[in-house]
Amino acid sequence: MDANTWWVLIGTALLGLSSGVLGCFAFLRKQGLMGDVLAHAALPGICLAFMITGAKNSFLFLIGAAITGILGSLCINWITRYSRIKEDTALGLILSVFFGLGIVLLTQIQHSNNGNQSGLDKFLFGQSASMVASDVQWMAIMAGLLLLMSFLLFKELKLLCFDASYGQSLGFSMRGLNLLFMTFLVIVVVIGLQVAGVVLMAALIVTPAAAARYWTEQLSTMVWISAVMGACSGVIGTWISSFGYNLSTGPLIVLAATMMFIISMMVAPQRGLLSRLVRLMKTRRELAREQHINSIYTYMEKEQVLKVSLLDLQTQYPISTHVLSQLKEEGLIHMEEDHQDIWIGFTETGWKAAYDTVLTNRMLEMWLMHEADLASKLPNGEIVSKDSIPEHLVPELQKLMIQHQCEPKWNPYDSNQRMKERVVSP
Amino acid sequence: MTDYWIILTGALVASACGFLGCFLILRKMAMLGDAISHAVLPGIVLAFLFSGSRDAVPMLIGAAIFGLLTTIIIQTLRGQGVQSDAAMSVTFTALFSIGIILVSLFTRQVDLDLDCVLYGEIAYVPWDPLKLGGMDLGPRAVWLIGAAFFISLVVITLFYKQFKLCAFDPALAAAIGIPVTFFHYLLMGLVSLTTVASFESVGAILVVAMLIVPAATAYLLTDRLSVMLGLSIGMGTTSSLVGYWIAKLLDASIAGCMSVTAGVLFLLAFLFSPKHGVITRWWIR
Structure with missing residues (x-):
């Protein structure tokens, strides 16, 4: 393996780690599809960031994507709160409309002859092989920050997952906490876009968490298992794709995570299929x-x-x-x-x-x-x-x-x- | 003439999807269209590998098989106690990954453009005509989507009462002897058929948008299922008309503009719907 593969390996492991941790909370809040929605909603933000600054800078893209991602999740909240539309419908609605807007902006950029827009659509499918040291360092900082924050706010997030109204009565601002959690999720999704692309980001959020859920009834244990599984699938995916054969990393990571999910579903001690049988x-x-x-x-x-x-x-x-x-x-x-x-x-x-x-x-x-x-x-x-x-x-x-x-x-x-x-x- | 065909295709996609979307929304399975439209990728690639051509029929069959497979896997996982959202995302991302890996494994044999499969371009629809005995019968996509729409129209009309009951109260439906599971899979079959027939020519994003957004708009405007179905078709057709016009004006992606227009229509209904609108309710109070 050359030096760059090592960087990619570290990057995907970090991504798996942080998405595994945050995914647990999203999974328990039944917001497994949120990752998918946020990944799609990031596109208009990325396009806008490019249109306004004219620069192809990962950090600017992150900010743009975070803004539209949070806006999207706020819209979902508003729609479910102020109308009788159910959450799943709101999710699909925001996903398709925001992504539609993103495509409109993308075509606008392409038609405005702005030369170096070619990197933009790489965000759609992910291009982990092109990750370099600076990308990974930047990812490491973000992932570390996210892990630290979820460690510090563990109790509050737990409350948010299991009994939000009790948390409200204790005096926590659950709306604020929800917004904060969405911000975390958006950051993880935007980091992941580079590796896995829009569609597969949803898997990195949900699959390790769903697999971890089979092994334990304890949130802290579940977070650990999910983090380890996320990191392992990142490493396995990158490792297999480094063999050559022209296989892209993103799908391999997702398949590794899916394999872990299937194995967990089969053999987990309490909830697994075999033990139930x-x-x-x-x-x-x-x-x-x-x-x-x-x-x-x-x-x-x-x-x-x-x-x-x-x-x-x-x-x-x-x-x-x-x-x-x-x-x-x-x-x-x-x-x-x-x-x-x-x-x-x-x-x-x-x-x-x-x-x-x-x-x-x-x-x-x-x-x-x-x-x-x-x-x-x-x-x-x-x-x-x-x-x-x-x-x-x-x-x-x-x-x-x-x-x-x-x-x-x-x-x-x-x-x-x-x-x-x-x-x-x- | 080109404009006319594109608008017709858009309107047909909107009607077919909006019609079925109503039932999906009522059964709280709105994201299923999204899941199906991604999960059929391996079916398309496999069909391509076996038939060795870009012919529509094998691709359609491959995609339809995987569409149904997706719904079956999702349903099985849910039966095993996996929560619904997780079952969906695990299934469709896994199948999509398999699809991408198949594409990259057989790059030489498979001349498929991923962007094109997923984000298909409605503007190219008129350049792919259906020819029968040398006669030009209009774009193939129009026939394909029209047929899908016709089939779902017939099936839903035949079993309207059953579908209605299953959508609103599956427990009661099961109690009075309606085979709920059968109607569930029938609906899922229709959704996969429609999704598959449309998305190859107009792109996944427009299909997902049209499955959800017009139906959600209609849901805010009425309390009657029959009216909702009609309104949903109307909303979808309007957004495809206005969307096309805006796309011409801005020289932007047609599918994107149609989705955004549908979103704007939803926003209007969200704010000003006579019964459920945010501003209307505020005004009345």
């Missing part, structure tokens, strides 16, 4: 196991037998032999095969497990039937679920079960089991 399978397995125990118990209770034939059971309940053999391995049931049928009975531990399961299920049923009457017994808003039935509710529910004659009638914990005397053994 595993959880789903586990729940299914547990539910099936419980259903089987329940079915066998209920059948025995109803028919007053201690052993059931698989064939009879299957006429009434959906039974899978796979789950049955699993139960047998756990030592909950024993199965005796004769020449045409399988006889199923509970073991000692099986009886207890079955009784507990059935009892909980029926108590829950009672709760669901009488939820409205019993709600007053739960003053602290406790939750009744399969895993936790509040202690003081149990006698009430047992009374109801007896009333409805659905208390589990085989009680393995009770020595004088009420039902056992009436049992007709098979």
Whole structure:
């Protein structure tokens, strides 16, 4: 790699870092498309800066772009506040009108024979390969400033993301903060325009943040992950494009970020697709196991037998032999095969497990039937679920079960089991 | 004659987009047009690579496939719990990047000008006529966009009630047995068709502008969907007429001027709409 590639590498890493940090806040405020809008709204500013000064200076372009970008975001605020237009419509409206204006100005510049306008349209698609040391130094200063500001204002920005009205009531000027945040975002977008171009800037804002969201529920962690992912995609993109093959850096950076997003979506521990799939399978397995125990118990209770034939059971309940053999391995049931049928009975531990399961299920049923009457017994808003039935509710529910004659009638914990005397053994 | 064709193309794009834009705005998916018009790039490049010509039909098919693919990916991501704006930007930027990389990988085979694909020039429309048996039938773009407009007009008229209910209250629509998902994809299909048919000849920016701005203007002027549809078409056509005139006057980009004119019309409605205008409400108070 030559010296210039190193500069580009540093530049894209810095860009990824700062856009990753700010992107988190934009993402959480559901303003993921704001990056796209601001990038488009920068065009008239860049053209105006060129028309007024006649100079091709990155810093002047930045100021022009920042002015129209902030104006655009203000317009979006006004439109959503003072009319019934929704935010997504306002975003698209400002994007297309501002960009249209930019194109009009661009054609004006081209038609005014102003010789050296050729660099302007490079801003549209990005030209990271042409970055030189001075560009990177300038970018580094801006990125450093942005990172410092977001570090200092972290608490305020957090408030802005999660509960703006609470922040307002604490005495923070949320409108001012919003404007400040938009300014940060505009600066990052304008820096990024040089690297990624108008269209792909949106990705640098959103994609690392969306990927980071999969890994954590904590904003500070999310910002770190997103920053690292942004920086990594910048480095990877630049690195791949330095191989030659005439591949431009911007799209490669975006694809690197997208790959990270896809990987995060798949394998993230809590929210990832794979872990959700595993959880789903586990729940299914547990539910099936419980259903089987329940079915066998209920059948025995109803028919007053201690052993059931698989064939009879299957006429009434959906039974899978796979789950049955699993139960047998756990030592909950024993199965005796004769020449045409399988006889199923509970073991000692099986009886207890079955009784507990059935009892909980029926108590829950009672709760669901009488939820409205019993709600007053739960003053602290406790939750009744399969895993936790509040202690003081149990006698009430047992009374109801007896009333409805659905208390589990085989009680393995009770020595004088009420039902056992009436049992007709098979 | 050239002027006439350009204005007709502009008006057709405005009508086709403005018509569908109403539904997009009501379903809060206004940015979808933007997403689609960028995400179809790989489809165009692939079609170009396979057919080896700049013929419109394969390109249209390639673009339409990727347009639908975009909406499907966005919908799937949203189904996975990704918030809507992020799902959109992640999808379209990724597809657009793939498109750009394909272009740069096959530069020698693909003679595509990116600027032209994305910011297509409406001024060139009259120089690309549709010829049938030696007869000049007028610009190809007019036929293409006209056909797209006609198809969406027919589909929407046939299922007007269903689309209306899906736009305003999808939950109720689902409850009374309307296949909401099917109508969602039908609408998305129409949007991709219209976007793809128009943007190759007039540029992405005009398509996005016409999808959103006239419909938003109409939304401020009326409370009835049928009136809104009519007004949106009217607003779009007006902006393409006035925009063309201004572009002639200033010697500037036609698509840009049309978008800006639509923006000015929106500003007027925003300020002076009889019911929702900022100044009107202030005056009444």
